[in-house]
Amino acid sequence: MRGIEQIPWLYDLSMLLMPGLQRWRRSLARLARGRVLEVGCGTGQMLPLYPDSVELYGLDPNVDALLRAQRRAPGAKLLCATAEHLPFPDQFFDTLVSSLVFCSVADPDRGLAEIRRVLKPQGRLLMLEHVHAQNHIGRWVLDTLQPPWTRLTGGCHPNRDTETRVEGAGFHIEHACYKASGLMRHFVATPELRAPGRASGSLRASARPS
16 A cells, blocks of 8 residues: 555645645755755655755655655755665765654664765755653653554654754754754755764753743
């Protein structure tokens, strides 16, 4: 059975039921500068929200979704590919954007390594993602729901702690622009000048919803 994420019209319908997400996406898109790649752009919900000044690329593995995305943003350069295999040279982009994507990437560590590869040293990764619960009961609930939810949606893992993976991939999550509300996170990350995989400081302990 195809999940919600693989059926473009059904995905767009589900987004209509969550208007708050578009406000968060608009806030994130305003931070984009220069040559921009949105990884997992899907049906293009976020593409019209970027500043006119950027050079916009979008990437998604679903061809049907990309057809909808092209109608929403005719000027964007769209490609069919996955986050784990970005078809771009090293240090090509000023800004990488991921909006509700890394919960569904099959190999998130490989995807983040690819993002770091194609991002310029002074570039920025903009992310809007949901994360694993921090309390014991919440983690148990999400861990229990994960298998059926992943099948229903076509890949979403509600118990994936993307913040920790981003830090482990060699990025520093900045205090500026950091927003937390429940399980949702809105943040900017920059490549650290160190080898990926080493521990780095986390904002999660001091995060406050905004």
